[in-house]
Amino acid sequence: MTKTKDPVLDPGHLKTLLKGRVPGQLIIQMTDLCNARCPQCSMRVTEPFARSRLSLDDMKRMIDAAAKNGVEAVSFTGGETFLLQDDLLEMLRYASVAGIPFTRTGTNGFLFRDSDRPGFESRVGRLAEELAKTGLRNLWISMDSADPAVHESMRGLPGVVRGIEKALPIFHQNGIWPSANLGINRNTGGAPETPAGERFDPDAFYADCRRAFRKFYAFVIEMGFTMVNACYPMSVDDASGELSAVYGATSVSDVIRYSGAEHVQVFRALLDTIPEYRAKIRIFSPRTSVLALMRQYSGESTQCRPCRGGIDFFFVDAAAGNAYPCGYRGGESFGKYWDLDPKKTDARAVCRRCDWECFRDPSELLGNLLAFRENPVRAAGRLLRDKEYRAALADDIKYYGACGYFDGRKPPDYEAMKPWEKKNEKHFT
Ligand code: SF4
Numbered sequence: 484m485t486k487t488k489d490p491v492l493d494p495g496h497l498k499t500l501l502k503g504r505v506p507g508q509l510i511i512q513m514t515d516l517c518n519a520r521c522p523q524c525s526m527r528v529t530e531p532f533a534r535s536r537l538s539l540d541d542m543k544r545m546i547d548a549a550a551k552n553g554v555e556a557v558s559f560t561g562g563e564t565f566l567l568q569d570d571l572l573e574m575l576r577y578a579s580v581a582g583i584p585f586t587r588t589g590t591n592g593f594l595f596r597d598s599d600r601p602g603f604e605s606r607v608g609r610l611a612e613e614l615a616k617t618g619l620r621n622l623w624i625s626m627d628s629a630d631p632a633v634h635e636s637m638r639g640l641p642g643v644v645r646g647i648e649k650a651l652p653i654f655h656q657n658g659i660w661p662s663a664n665l666g667i668n669r670n671t672g673g674a675p676e677t678p679a680g681e682r683f684d685p686d687a688f689y690a691d692c693r694r695a696f697r698k699f700y701a702f703v704i705e706m707g708f709t710m711v712n713a714c715y716p717m718s719v720d721d722a723s724g725e726l727s728a729v730y731g732a733t734s735v736s737d738v739i740r741y742s743g744a745e746h747v748q749v750f751r752a753l754l755d756t757i758p759e760y761r762a763k764i765r766i767f768s769p770r771t772s773v774l775a776l777m778r779q780y781s782g783e784s785t786q787c788r789p790c791r792g793g794i795d796f797f798f799v800d801a802a803a804g805n806a807y808p809c810g811y812r813g814g815e816s817f818g819k820y821w822d823l824d825p826k827k828t829d830a831r832a833v834c835r836r837c838d839w840e841c842f843r844d845p846s847e848l849l850g851n852l853l854a855f856r857e858n859p860v861r862a863a864g865r866l867l868r869d870k871e872y873r874a875a876l877a878d879d880i881k882y883y884g885a886c887g888y889f890d891g892r893k894p895p896d897y898e899a900m901k902p903w904e905k906k907n908e909k910h911f912t
């Protein structure tokens with residue numbers, strides 16, 4: 484079982500923060516191979532492009548360099564990483580032995596199809612056992628909708644929801660508590676409830692989003708998940724010319740495309756829904772970050788802490804095996820990750836151009852500590868003036884502690900999360 488590091492009080496982290504940096508994160512896209520049909524993603528199986536995969540030797544070199552750089556979190560992403568299951572297991576083991584404390588990966592759940600066929604339980608049991616032997620800390624399973632038929636049709640994976648339900652207790656028995664990974668989209672709560680073409684009514688849109696998030700959280704709890712995260716709606720606007728996605732996890736599909744005014748209401752609804760479920764499921768999404776992003780879309784962009792992408796966080800793509808500031812700044816290759824010296828990257832750089840939660844959420848939370856290091860008077864003044872942000876931050880810090888910092892190798896401690904039942908009553912009465 485992995486040991487939980489306190490992301491703030493760990494002495495190594497404190498030393499990093501005192502140097503004006505945050506604990507590093509490296510996302511390795513092992514492959515862009517995929518077998519799903521998600522409309523929100525250009526890596527879907529129907530897209531005709533030559534697929535790539537990173538070699539084991541290259542990934543080992545990246546991991547060794549990451550360990551040397553003091554990187555704390557390495558994520559293996561795709562495509563669908565479990566199409567290369569042997570490579571994935573080997574890399575998870577390798578990263579753990581190299582001393583990376585937080586290793587993560589995820590799946591679209593294709594392995595959990597055909598759950599009524601004989602041998603399903605033993606097949607999933609063997610997989611869970613193998614994963615449990617690695618240092619894996621978090622496994623996420625993608626979920627797009629509270630309506631199984633909608634989710635399965637979006638993914639092109641019939642029967643997968645029932646299979647995930649059957650697989651979850653098997654994972655729990657083997658010491659792995661997977662998280663549901665919601666990619667926020669217009670089908671989150673089922674079929675879209677606002678007819679297209681109608682005049683935008685922010686309150687009605689907010690109410691729709693609230694219903695959708697409530698339905699989604701209730702659904703994943705009922706499925707047996709004990710942890711959940713939300714990926715904020717991502718679509719790169721090619722016309723803006725500002726961003727060019729390194730990899731294909733973007734799409735112009737209307738299912739994930741929201742206007743600025745809609746984004747405000749999506750974030751507002753998420754901000755208000757999270758407290759209702761915090762006692763029932765470990766919700767990773769920090770309200771501090773959701774609030775900051777809501778404000779950014781309301782035109783208060785400087786209220787958000789700048790992203791650490793390209794400073795402390797990096798992304799390596801499967802096609803060229805190069806490092807980038809993130810998955811969305813494709814014009815800024817750093818070359819090979821092992822040649823990159825993160826100490827020499829420009830720590831003053833400021834980017835707030837997308838809502839990639841992998842980078843924006845930790846940047847927002849840890850950015851507050853960096854702000855205190857840079858200018859304690861200004862940082863304290865801002866917190867004193869901004870009651871809503873201050874309350875969200877204080878609550879997130881307490882909640883993260885109660886959730887054991889989202890250790891996916893431990894069950895939830897509902898007793899520790901119980902105070903959020905009361906907080907919720909207070910919040911809504
Ligand atoms: S979102 Fe994930 S599962 Fe869906 S097509 Fe893209 S890589 Fe595949």
Ligand code: SF4
Nearest residue numbers: 790792809834836837
């Ligand atoms: S905000 Fe972060 S993840 Fe988004 S484009 Fe900028 S560096 Fe990349």
